[in-house]
Every structure is written in structure tokens, then in C-alpha cells.
Amino acid sequence: MLKHISVSFILTCSLLLSGCGEPEAQTQTPRLYSSADLIFSYPGNWKTIKRKEKERNKIVVESPGNTVVIIIPAKAKRAANLRKFARAFSKSANKETPITSVKSSKLLKTKGKYNFQTVTEKLTINLLGVEIPHTRIYHRKIINQKAYFIIAQFSNEDKKKIIKGVDMISGSLKNIKNNGSV
Numbered sequence: 001m002l003k004h005i006s007v008s009f010i011l012t013c014s015l016l017l018s019g020c021g022e023p024e025a026q027t028q029t030p031r032l033y034s035s036a037d038l039i040f041s042y043p044g045n046w047k048t049i050k051r052k053e054k055e056r057n058k059i060v061v062e063s064p065g066n067t068v069v070i071i072i073p074a075k076a077k078r079a080a081n082l083r084k085f086a087r088a089f090s091k092s093a094n095k096e097t098p099i100t101s102v103k104s105s106k107l108l109k110t111k112g113k114y115n116f117q118t119v120t121e122k123l124t125i126n127l128l129g130v131e132i133p134h135t136r137i138y139h140r141k142i143i144n145q146k147a148y149f150i151i152a153q154f155s156n157e158d159k160k161k162i163i164k165g166v167d168m169i170s171g172s173l174k175n176i177k178n179n180g181s182v
Contacts, residue, residue, distance in 0.1 A: 021159035022065030025165030041172040042167040067154040067162045074147045082140040086119045
């Protein structure tokens with residue numbers, strides 16, 4: 001499954017560590033993303049990019065700083081278990097980003113909001129000799145034969161500024177074709 005996911009841009013974007021820091025997610029002025037089968041709200045100061053890689057669409061939501069949220073649809077029958085997906089995603093992301101190295105990485109099962117299955121990864125990323133603690137939150141929800149993986153990556157020091165934005169995306173995600181919340 002991960003053969004279809006190129007993740008090098010995640011760490012690259014996330015690790016263009018602006019010394020000025022991450023701005024607060026503007027959840028009071030949300031934007032709406034809508035496609036043929038998917039709809040969700042996201043912070044007003046963030047942007048979305050739809051990418052197609054190897055016949056798989058994914059939506060990337062980027063903050064003005066270094067937070068990245070990725071939504072990857074999959075057929076429910078082929079959706080890996082979330083912990084296995086998180087391990088493979090992490091390994092792939094770490095391998096595909098040559099200017100960084102991950103000093104430590106630990107997967108923790110956590111209780112997610114919105115009835116999502118959730119796994120949290122705590123990692124320390126080394127960028128040119130500077131160690132930066134990061135978090136990746138992985139969500140998975142299956143509804144009407146469709147699965148969605150939602151991956152959020154952010155530096156730990158920015159969590160208070162961006163977590164409401166990450167929660168907004170996860171909590172508002174709906175599958176239009178199947179008329180259900182994800």
C-alpha cells in the first residue's frame with residue numbers, strides 16, 4: 001500500500017523549520033474543502049493541495065508554518081491495520097528524506113476523538129545537527145467500504161497553536177458519496 005505514497009515532501013515541508021514559529025490555526029474562520037466524494041473544514045490560514053501519485057489521490061493540508069495533514073483514501077478491504085500503516089509510513093518517510101535523520105521513534109496507541117482509531121508517534125528528527133521533537137498522529141476510519149487515513153505531523157513546540165486545526169479537519173471529514181461522517 002505504501003508503494004503508492006510518496007512522503008518525502010512531508011518531512012521536507014515540515015522541517016523547513018521557520019525560526020519565526022507556527023502561527024495560530026485560524027479555526028474561527030474556516031475554509032471548506034469539497035470534492036466529488038469528500039468534504040471537510042480546515043483553518044482559514046491553511047491551504048489544501050490535491051495530489052495524485054500512482055493512481056491514488058491524496059489531499060495535503062499545509063499550515064503557514066511546518067504542520068502537514070495528509071488524507072489518503074483507500075478501499076476498506078485493502079486498508080492495513082493502523083499500527084502497521086503507521087510503522088510503514090514512518091519508515092518510508094524517514095528513508096525518503098535524506099537531509100534528516102530520525103534519532104528515536106515510538107508508536108503509542110491512543111484513544112482518538114470522533115471514534116477514530118488513533119496511533120500517535122513521538123519522534124525526534126535531526127536536521128543538520130539540530131534535534132527537534134515531533135509528533136505524528138495517525139487516524140483511520142472505515143465507513144461504507146471506504147477507509148481514510150489521516151496523518152498529521154507537527155513539531156511539539158507548535159502543538160498548542162495547531163491542534164485545533166488538526167482536530168477540525170479530522171472531526172469534520174465526511175464521505176459525500178456514502179452520506180456519512182468519517
